[in-house]
Amino acid sequence: MTWTARQWLMSPLWCASLFTTAKSFRDNPVIGSPRLNAWGLHVARLRAAHALAAMRRRRLAGLVSAQDRAAFERDGFVVKHDVLPPDAFAALRDRLLAHRAPAREMLQGDTVTRRIALDPAFLAAQPALRNFLRSPLWHGLTRYVGSFDQEPVAYIQTILSHVVQAKPDPQTHLHADTFHPTVKAWYFLTDVAADAGPFCYVPGSHRLTPERLAWERAMSLVAAQQGGLTGRGSFRIRPDELPGLNLPEPKLFAVPANTLVVADTFGFHARGPSLQPSTRIEIWGYGRRNPFLPWAGADLLSLPGLAERRVGWYWQALDWRERHFGKRSPWRDVGLVTPGEPAVLTRA
Numbered sequence: 001m002t003w004t005a006r007q008w009l010m011s012p013l014w015c016a017s018l019f020t021t022a023k024s025f026r027d028n029p030v031i032g033s034p035r036l037n038a039w040g041l042h043v044a045r046l047r048a049a050h051a052l053a054a055m056r057r058r059r060l061a062g063l064v065s066a067q068d069r070a071a072f073e074r075d076g077f078v079v080k081h082d083v084l085p086p087d088a089f090a091a092l093r094d095r096l097l098a099h100r101a102p103a104r105e106m107l108q109g110d111t112v113t114r115r116i117a118l119d120p121a122f123l124a125a126q127p128a129l130r131n132f133l134r135s136p137l138w139h140g141l142t143r144y145v146g147s148f149d150q151e152p153v154a155y156i157q158t159i160l161s162h163v164v165q166a167k168p169d170p171q172t173h174l175h176a177d178t179f180h181p182t183v184k185a186w187y188f189l190t191d192v193a194a195d196a197g198p199f200c201y202v203p204g205s206h207r208l209t210p211e212r213l214a215w216e217r218a219m220s221l222v223a224a225q226q227g228g229l230t231g232r233g234s235f236r237i238r239p240d241e242l243p244g245l246n247l248p249e250p251k252l253f254a255v256p257a258n259t260l261v262v263a264d265t266f267g268f269h270a271r272g273p274s275l276q277p278s279t280r281i282e283i284w285g286y287g288r289r290n291p292f293l294p295w296a297g298a299d300l301l302s303l304p305g306l307a308e309r310r311v312g313w314y315w316q317a318l319d320w321r322e323r324h325f326g327k328r329s330p331w332r333d334v335g336l337v338t339p340g341e342p343a344v345l346t347r348a
Contacts, residue, residue: 103336186253
């Protein structure tokens, strides 16, 4: 390949990004180089990131029970039912579902995802929610699974399926979020039926087995030429490929409200099928940090007073980029809404 002057100037930055969360095979010709990946670049990044995550988890093991550590090692996720006493859960759910707050929505395919930031104003109005986010269960599992002593970014998230006539939601395709361990958590405020867009996960797919490494290497050779999210480093996999990796069928989390699921989203997961319009509401959190850090803590953005403001700063940055550079933010400001309202983006 003949590089332009700009590409040569950018090459030090592209090389330096190998030691960060950077994952796009299309946007970074070093990460996406078939030749370098044939020589083992992508596999080396995988091995290093997963070895460091295992080391950090050993340091954080005291945050979770031996039973939950065993479940995570086996499956890649931990499920906890009846997290709060029934009366406490009902009070929390009712207050959250009635709370009107600034929200953003994103339309993907036929599905709208709404997020309401758990910022200082929201948490001040909802002390029970603040207590939940400080509970040993949420605190311990999100840190252990994510392998960092890091406060996850948190929202009230609503998934509204089949709100427009369009292609299916791309999040219904089995995928890994990125090349390294990351954490996402779902505390369901509503019951989730098996045919109403449940979270699904391929048990054991978080492990870096020889079969997974071989599949990742093969994908890395062609990812730069792929469209959609695979080319950006979030590899998609077909269900019929799972047996070749010695993996089982996906598990659907058709669960009652008051259930918490915490998962490593390097494992293959998706939003399950929804056969009719449906609404799923949850407290949702995620954590992602530079996977090549050897230490688990020292995250300044997790400090009280900063952690709750990260979402607002992120949305402001997207708006600023749209105003000044014309790159449209996928997250549209829809004003004050409650979590269970119909999608604003699709209203006439």
